[in-house]
Amino acid sequence: MFNNTDKRYNQFSEYLKQKFGVKVYKITLDAGFSCPNRDGTISSGGCIFCDETGSFSRAHSSLLSVEDQVIEEIENQRKRFKAEKFMSYFQAYTNTYKPVSELEKIYYSSLKHPDVVGISIGTRPDCVDEDKLNLISDISKDYYTWIEYGLQSIHDKTLKRINRGHDYNCFLRAYEKTKEKGINVCVHIIVGMWETREEIMQTVQELARLKVDGIKVHMLCALQGTKLAQMYENGEIDFCTMEDYTYLLCDMLEILPPETTIHRLAGNGHRFTLVAPDWMGAKFECLNLLDREFLRRNSYQGIKYSPQ
Numbered sequence: 001m002f003n004n005t006d007k008r009y010n011q012f013s014e015y016l017k018q019k020f021g022v023k024v025y026k027i028t029l030d031a032g033f034s035c036p037n038r039d040g041t042i043s044s045g046g047c048i049f050c051d052e053t054g055s056f057s058r059a060h061s062s063l064l065s066v067e068d069q070v071i072e073e074i075e076n077q078r079k080r081f082k083a084e085k086f087m088s089y090f091q092a093y094t095n096t097y098k099p100v101s102e103l104e105k106i107y108y109s110s111l112k113h114p115d116v117v118g119i120s121i122g123t124r125p126d127c128v129d130e131d132k133l134n135l136i137s138d139i140s141k142d143y144y145t146w147i148e149y150g151l152q153s154i155h156d157k158t159l160k161r162i163n164r165g166h167d168y169n170c171f172l173r174a175y176e177k178t179k180e181k182g183i184n185v186c187v188h189i190i191v192g193m194w195e196t197r198e199e200i201m202q203t204v205q206e207l208a209r210l211k212v213d214g215i216k217v218h219m220l221c222a223l224q225g226t227k228l229a230q231m232y233e234n235g236e237i238d239f240c241t242m243e244d245y246t247y248l249l250c251d252m253l254e255i256l257p258p259e260t261t262i263h264r265l266a267g268n269g270h271r272f273t274l275v276a277p278d279w280m281g282a283k284f285e286c287l288n289l290l291d292r293e294f295l296r297r298n299s300y301q302g303i304k305y306s307p308q
């Protein structure tokens, strides 16, 4: 139904395959960035769910230069998947949190390898400005380019509760400026932060109104050493079941525009530091449940989307 597959939603990996003619693999990079919400600039505690890896999904490799990380990962992925094309992905911490002259060197050093066709930069909406966006916009003239903004929720009371350190309006300003520069934007949101179903759906409805280019959905999870893990142990939060999460995912995808690419719905990272919920690592089971739910409803992404 999407991208010449039987998928009922616009999976980003399949979208990339259509666009480039081969599968494109993301290379997660750690360029040694920090985060203003951890280093004391905004707060020193960070988001309540953030552990010491700063949302990095694999072992740190910051002892290697960015260029060498790219070479090493390309070799690994070629061996494992026979991969041919790649996107560099700055994932750990806040990847625009350095002066623009340094960012320029870091980003371009990840693009030197001839098989790297694009770049994706994960950051906070309060860590971009005109100069940084101009740099990323320049890169986008030669490379397939995305910015990934952590938003998590449109509800300021939730952003406060998770100690996010910015509000929804801050996201909206950054989003609009980024779109003015012609850069693709993927927005990260989190399910399970003490919000009602209605509040979660309001966030997705707003992203549908903005017609965001891409979305990543995370289930809130408690990792060892985080404030959230402490709250979980104190009985201050509980997590939903995998079934409830996938039904909700289905509801969410139904109201998004069909053009919005779906970058992530479930993951299998953090195996060794996961505290709860215990089903978090079962990525394929979760995605299979979602496929079955779409089939059961005879539904698909965008079926309930109404342009505003």
Ligand code: SF4
Binding pocket: 035, 036, 037, 038, 045, 046, 047, 050, 051, 054, 055, 092, 093, 094, 124, 150
């Ligand atoms: S913005 Fe990202 S890196 Fe910074 S504290 Fe929050 S989750 Fe961690």
